[in-house]
Amino acid sequence: MKNNKLxxxxxxxxxxxxxxxILEKKVSRKEFxxxxxxxxxxxxxxxxxxxxxxxxxxxxxxxNSVRWGMAIDPKKCKEGCTDCITSCHxxxxxxxxxxxxxxxxxxxxxxxQTLFPEKVSPYKKNENNLPxxxxxxxxDTPSCVRVCxxxxxxxxxxxxxxxxxxxxxxxxxxxxAACPYGSRSxxxxxxxxxxxxxxxxxPTRTIGVVEKCNFCAERIADNKEPLCxxxxxxxxxxxxxxxxxESEIRQLLEKYPSERRKVELGTGPAVxxxx
Amino acid sequence: MITLxxxxxxxxxxxxxxxxxxxxxxxxxxxxxxxPNPVLQTTEKECVESREYMxxxxxKLLHEWRDDVVRKNNREYTNSKGIxxxxxxxxxxxxxxxxxxxxxxxxxxxxxxxxxxxxCHNDPQIAEKSSNEGFHEKQ
Numbered sequence: 001m002k003n004n005k006l007x008x009x010x011x012x013x014x015x016x017x018x019x020x021x022i023l024e025k026k027v028s029r030k031e032f033x034x035x036x037x038x039x040x041x042x043x044x045x046x047x048x049x050x051x052x053x054x055x056x057x058x059x060x061x062x063x064n065s066v067r068w069g070m071a072i073d074p075k076k077c078k079e080g081c082t083d084c085i086t087s088c089h090x091x092x093x094x095x096x097x098x099x100x101x102x103x104x105x106x107x108x109x110x111x112x113q114t115l116f117p118e119k120v121s122p123y124k125k126n127e128n129n130l131p132x133x134x135x136x137x138x139x140d141t142p143s144c145v146r147v148c149x150x151x152x153x154x155x156x157x158x159x160x161x162x163x164x165x166x167x168x169x170x171x172x173x174x175x176x177a178a179c180p181y182g183s184r185s186x187x188x189x190x191x192x193x194x195x196x197x198x199x200x201x202x203p204t205r206t207i208g209v210v211e212k213c214n215f216c217a218e219r220i221a222d223n224k225e226p227l228c229x230x231x232x233x234x235x236x237x238x239x240x241x242x243x244x245x246e247s248e249i250r251q252l253l254e255k256y257p258s259e260r261r262k263v264e265l266g267t268g269p270a271v272x273x274x275x
Numbered sequence: 276m277i278t279l280x281x282x283x284x285x286x287x288x289x290x291x292x293x294x295x296x297x298x299x300x301x302x303x304x305x306x307x308x309x310x311p312n313p314v315l316q317t318t319e320k321e322c323v324e325s326r327e328y329m330x331x332x333x334x335k336l337l338h339e340w341r342d343d344v345v346r347k348n349n350r351e352y353t354n355s356k357g358i359x360x361x362x363x364x365x366x367x368x369x370x371x372x373x374x375x376x377x378x379x380x381x382x383x384x385x386x387x388x389x390x391x392x393x394x395c396h397n398d399p400q401i402a403e404k405s406s407n408e409g410f411h412e413k414q
Binding site: 049156158163165166167198200201202203204205206218221 | 341345346348350365366370394396397399
């Protein structure tokens, strides 16, 4: 009796094991590798077909739209002149707290060594160091837009300007961390305390929001050029549509060699410095 | 019959408390609350929309204008009569209703609704106008 029971149990177990063996042996190692290879090829091919490379994306979106850019000629920039900075900051109520820690700036002077550290040799004398003007680059793929948690900053599709919505900014400063160029400033203090004169036709900001150059979007809406461009007596800054091959800026860029800040980061800045 | 430990003091304090507690009612009954009376002080004859519409909807209109100008770059507003205005708080609204204290604040302070618009947007009377000096164009 016991023997019979044991035999029966063994039989059942054998059946169970043989079933699982069959299940395991359904796909052999050879077949598994074949399946894996085919799957990988399909996946990479499929992703290539359906996704667009960044350049192609830009071309598609830019066929009907404007892309504003700037070309700055530092050789024309005069020592000691701050017309562009003063005109921008006065018109847009950008405060000056006379304190480096709380500095707010939309456009500022920087020396060449800081902007292009790889291109300037450490042995270059400072006396020949031209003052370069720098501002928000309104990048193709802006890192600040990528990280903003509230979409208080975004890239406008019709003209490529990276805009700020001060109503929505929560002051987290993630955009400041993301921007590789240092173009953004935070209002650590009430900006009105750093303003002697307020231009009543343009609002100020409040404490606790991040601000930056907006390519004078309010002027562009009236078909006018930005203030830094028109107030430079030497005409060192040229503003125009990078998508229009006939525009002045495109002709300058085709004629003269130029460079942009930190191109290797892949942000695609729209501000060119003519060499 | 109420048995109070200290009848005199208790009744005195209780009546004072009730007096203070019901103050909102009897104080207004005596004087009568005044409706806020905003002074319009306009330079134009007609506003962007009618008075009734503005009374109930000005806050909604301002929010829509804000999002339209900043986020959609849509700076012109065509009202129900077909006239076009520029969407601007300081420019269009306060361009006509020039006294913010008499116009906006008279109701908003009575209703205790804090206006945060003017933390950023300028009250043309207070902001010193940098009209003829400076670099920006007037055009």
